[in-house]
Amino acid sequence: MTGLILRAVAPADQPALLALNNRHDGPVNALAAAGFATLCADAFLAVGAWGEAGELLGLMVALGPEGPLHGPNHGWIRAHHPEAVYVDRIVVEPAAQGMGIGRRLYAALAAVALQEGLHRLGCEVNLDPPNPESLAFHARLGFAPAGEARDPRNGKLVRYLLAEAAPLAAAGPAHFLRSAANHPCPAAPR
Template sequence: MSPGVEIRPVRQGDLEALVPLNNAAVPAVNALRRQDFERFAALVPYFRVAVLGDAAVGMMIALGPGVDYDSPNYRWFERRYDGFLYVDRIVVDPAARSAGIGAQLYADLAAAARDGGVPRLACEVNLRPANDRSLRFHERLGFRGVGTQDTENGSKTVQLMIRELDET
């Protein structure tokens, strides 16, 4: 655990700070606007922020099945699995990386999933353009590849991954 970091539900006052945090992580995640974060805040069951002092140093957004969300990666999992929380994005401020914040966010998500009776977590990691750091991170957390797919008219390839919660 990273000392002094609080993982809590996102608040309206956090949204403005999350836009540059998120967009600094492109191409690992897609760029978003404040309106996108407002929609997520109203739509998803899991939207948490990691705060150190007064600063947002990380965030995670996850969706369960049945959400009106037009993402080919989300839809891939929705077609194949009944129960899951799909991590649409996890972002940690580069200055705070390797401090355990990403692992804390995933631990919080896993606890929320277990509390809600959700059996697995799902995510994708870019293979093209390569995000080797993220792939290694997710594998260390117990995720395993279950498929690949090309997105964005073939400009990206992703590794689709799950983590069964009863295995951990």
């Protein structure tokens, strides 16, 4: 997608990003405003994706191998793969899916991870309730199964996935900005 703008999540962006997140409760867990603000503040990378006209198209929040623990899925990745950056959530508006936004978000994260000396990305995808679209998307990006567990908070069965960062970074934007929160943020070339 041309004209995609990726930028670090600013406090003023959080209400719109939270609304996007919570519209997709199921594939991702809904959050309260305070919880989302804390997640973004603790993030290795918290980035939103906007179209040329300023419309919100997606978001990604990833947590590093250090810092506060955010739930059992983050804990599983940290315990089993402490060198991995954990993708807590990625959401793309349904009307914008298939346009490369998710791939660009992952490419941006991978590039930042490599800059910080981190070479793997980890995430989880629901198996029960099933999320076959997300499993297929992650497989296309090179993610491979790393384990399964039931989330004690909600009973969902999840599959943990891992991917090497370098191949993902090679497919994405190479320009980066630093936000006021000191989170690296890729900016799409214009």
